Amino acid sequence: MRPADKPLAALPEIPRKRYFAIGEVSELCDVKPHVLRYWEQEFPQLKPVKRRGNRRYYQQDDVQMVRRIRSLLYEQGFTIGGARQRLKEMPRNGHDGVRSISTVVAVGKPRTIEVAMPARVQEIKNLRDELESLLRLFPE
Helix, strand or coil, X not given: CCCXXXXXXXXXXXXXXXXXXXXXXHHHHXXXXXXXXXXXXXXXXXXXXXXXXXXXXXXXXXXXXXXXXXXXXXXXXXXXXXXXXXXXXXXXXXXXXXXXXXXECCCCCEEEEEEEEEHHHHHHHHHHHHHHHHHHXXXX
């Protein structure tokens, strides 16, 4: 375990790839491969795809989950059980829950529906709506 007073090194940016081998995840998250395999047993949220020869392939969400687990354990000082409980309380994939969005149905009338959206998608939608309202203020 790392000393609490020693700050952890900054992690590299996660490349835009669909799958990562366990060695890549180990480097991206500064966690040894045997620790990743152990965490798979302890955290049900961490489920890499297993292919031929039982090789693990992690996806973007898995890499982000490993970083969350690492932060809880190494930076925030949680125990395995405490981190497991904390992850149950946290939304996965950045989903905050249900949000309202406006949509146009086949008859052309706008209506509001409730859907679960990632926070980043909601931010982009809000920016787009704001830009569209500005465009309406300044017609050509």
